[in-house]
Amino acid sequence: MIDEEQTDFEERRTLSDFLREVPWWGVIVAGVGIYVLISMLTNVLYIEAFKAILPGIRITLEVTFLAYLLALILGLIAGMLRVSRNPVLYALGTLYVEVIRGLPMLVIILYAGFVIGPAIRDATHKVVDLPMLSRAIVGLGIGYGAYLAEVYRAGIESVHGGQMEAARSLGMSYLEAMRFVILPQAIRRVLPPLGNNFIALLKDTSLVSVVAIPDLLQMGRLFISRTFRAFEGYNSVAVLYLLMTFLLSALVRYVERRWRIP
Amino acid sequence: MSEPIIQIRNLRKYFGHVHAVNGVSLDVMFGEVLMVIGPSGSGKSTLLRCINELEKPTTGTIIVDGMDTTAKGFDVNQLRAEVGMVFQSFNLFPHLTVLQNILLAQRVVRKRDEKEAESISRDLLEKVGIPEKADVYPSQLSGGQQQRVAIARALAMQPKIMLFDEPTSALDPEMIKEVLDVMLDLAREGMTMVVVSHEMGFARAAARRVVFMDNGVIVEEAAPDVLFTNPSHERTKLFLSKILH
Ligand SMILES: Nc1ncnc2c1ncn2[C@@H]1O[C@H](COP(=O)(O)OP(=O)(O)OP(=O)(O)O)[C@@H](O)[C@H]1O
Ligand SMILES: [Mg+2]
Numbered sequence: 247m248i249d250e251e252q253t254d255f256e257e258r259r260t261l262s263d264f265l266r267e268v269p270w271w272g273v274i275v276a277g278v279g280i281y282v283l284i285s286m287l288t289n290v291l292y293i294e295a296f297k298a299i300l301p302g303i304r305i306t307l308e309v310t311f312l313a314y315l316l317a318l319i320l321g322l323i324a325g326m327l328r329v330s331r332n333p334v335l336y337a338l339g340t341l342y343v344e345v346i347r348g349l350p351m352l353v354i355i356l357y358a359g360f361v362i363g364p365a366i367r368d369a370t371h372k373v374v375d376l377p378m379l380s381r382a383i384v385g386l387g388i389g390y391g392a393y394l395a396e397v398y399r400a401g402i403e404s405v406h407g408g409q410m411e412a413a414r415s416l417g418m419s420y421l422e423a424m425r426f427v428i429l430p431q432a433i434r435r436v437l438p439p440l441g442n443n444f445i446a447l448l449k450d451t452s453l454v455s456v457v458a459i460p461d462l463l464q465m466g467r468l469f470i471s472r473t474f475r476a477f478e479g480y481n482s483v484a485v486l487y488l489l490m491t492f493l494l495s496a497l498v499r500y501v502e503r504r505w506r507i508p
Numbered sequence: 509m510s511e512p513i514i515q516i517r518n519l520r521k522y523f524g525h526v527h528a529v530n531g532v533s534l535d536v537m538f539g540e541v542l543m544v545i546g547p548s549g550s551g552k553s554t555l556l557r558c559i560n561e562l563e564k565p566t567t568g569t570i571i572v573d574g575m576d577t578t579a580k581g582f583d584v585n586q587l588r589a590e591v592g593m594v595f596q597s598f599n600l601f602p603h604l605t606v607l608q609n610i611l612l613a614q615r616v617v618r619k620r621d622e623k624e625a626e627s628i629s630r631d632l633l634e635k636v637g638i639p640e641k642a643d644v645y646p647s648q649l650s651g652g653q654q655q656r657v658a659i660a661r662a663l664a665m666q667p668k669i670m671l672f673d674e675p676t677s678a679l680d681p682e683m684i685k686e687v688l689d690v691m692l693d694l695a696r697e698g699m700t701m702v703v704v705s706h707e708m709g710f711a712r713a714a715a716r717r718v719v720f721m722d723n724g725v726i727v728e729e730a731a732p733d734v735l736f737t738n739p740s741h742e743r744t745k746l747f748l749s750k751i752l753h
Contacts, residue, residue, distance in 0.1 A: 329552075406599075408595060408597055408599040409599060409601065411562055411595070411599065412593075412595065412599035412600075412601070412658075413601075413613075413660075414562065414584075414588065414611035415562060415588055415591075415592075415593040416588065416589070416612075416661070416665060417585045417586075417589035417613060417614060417617040417665060418585070418616055418617055418663070419585055419589040422616050422617075426612055426616060427601055427612075430603045431601075431602065431603050434603065445640070445737055467637060507602055507603050507647075
């Protein structure tokens with residue numbers, strides 16, 4: 247009897263939890279989206295546009311994931327420099343963050359493509375000659391690394407000082423304490439802003455079309471200049487970006503829920 | 509019992525113009541339990557934190573187990589592995605289970621293999637009386653249980669000295685005893701302990717000496733019964749009358 251009540255209670259709680267966790271706005275947008283998508287996919291003009299643009303998705307996703315990975319690593323290093331008590335390390339981290347944040351992302355990408363890329367090629371006598379795609383990824387990664395550095399820094403500073411002291415008092419070095427005690431807590435706390443930056447980065451990959459990378463936007467523009475069908479072309483581009491950002495934000499939500507500290 | 513395991517000489521610690529510890533000399537014998545009492549801001553925590561280098565002394569020397577901790581190039585991690593510390597606010601790692609809390613430093617610092625470290629951890633949880641809580645997270649424990657886990661975590665390093673900074677003052681009254689009982693067991697086993705606490709019952713049961721600090725200096729030291737019932741300094745009397753009422 248008691249057992250039954252218990253189970254019943256558990257189930258109801260799970261259901262209401264489920265209902266609360268469903269992003270209703272997302273369901274509505276998805277419904278509208280599917281309607282638009284279906285009406286597009288039954289329209290010959292759109293089918294043609296999609297066919298021309300779709301290959302750009304692979305490039306856009308590749309740039310997004312690789313640039314984000316690079317930004318996560320650079321941001322972590324710079325974020326740790328920013329909380330360092332060594333003035334030289336702190337200054338290095340701050341220099342990176344302030345300079346990069348002060349430049350438009352477009353300018354950083356152009357620099358990576360046409361200034362730093364060629365400079366590396368010449369300095370290494372053509373041994374290291376990054377293709378334009380890699381240069382663009384590096385540019386975006388460096389650009390976003392500066393934002394993520396501040397996210398990490400805020401996360402690290404939000405972990406109570408007693409945690410570092412407890413770890414150090416057990417004989418861990420500063421870096422060991424960071425790795426095993428501080429960062430696991432800091433990163434969980436900053437998952438929402440990390441996720442926001444991930445989505446912002448996906449949208450900013452459209453900037454790489456300025457260095458002639460055939461990403462989603464570039465493919466759309468090529469299609470339009472070939473066919474003069476701007477309406478169908480940009481609609482297709484917009485729908486595909488929206489689709490990707492929705493999927494990414496679902497992924498971000500999932501990761502956030504999985505990593506929550508009980 | 510005759511060998512000092514901690515020797516503090518002319519210790520001073522300044523924070524800007526605050527003289528938190530202002531010339532303290534103190535020996536702690538091997539296997540001794542030493543209590544430190546004193547008003548808020550008198551420098552008790554700072555003194556304790558200088559012993560394991562959580563604070564760097566401004567001047568003076570501290571020799572712990574034969575190691576001169578104030579010498580240049582001294583390896584603090586080596587010292588800290590020998591000196592366990594228990595904090596007022598527990599400072600358990602909230603992202604790790606109780607077992608993982610106790611395992612972590614054994615794996616990272618002592619480089620013990622998983623099985624050995626786990627068996628040590630489970631024995632310690634048994635010892636502090638909560639073997640069934642191995643797999644829960646700190647937030648699911650009461651304050652008294654958290655503090656006992658913190659003690660087990662420090663003991664897992666097999667320290668020669670344990671420092672306690674007001675281990676029961678963040679606890680509800682009904683949980684104080686369970687923590688003091690664990691500390692009393694430790695004292696009986698011969699652990700060298702320096703305890704900042706105003707728990708007089710514990711002092712009487714476990715401590716050989718009580719030190720009264722005020723304004724960064726040691727005002728007097730005596731056996732617990734003597735100091736609590738018949739202090740020789742006016743400042744000590746005043747302080748005791750405040751905490752007794
Ligand atoms: N990190 C610090 N920076 C600046 N001042 C500090 C710091 N730590 C301690 N102090 C100061 O040093 C003095 C002694 O502090 P301490 O924490 O050692 O006292 P305490 O005896 O432990 O007091 P309590 O009973 O309140 O814990 C106080 O005036 C305190 O404000
Ligand atoms: Mg204190």
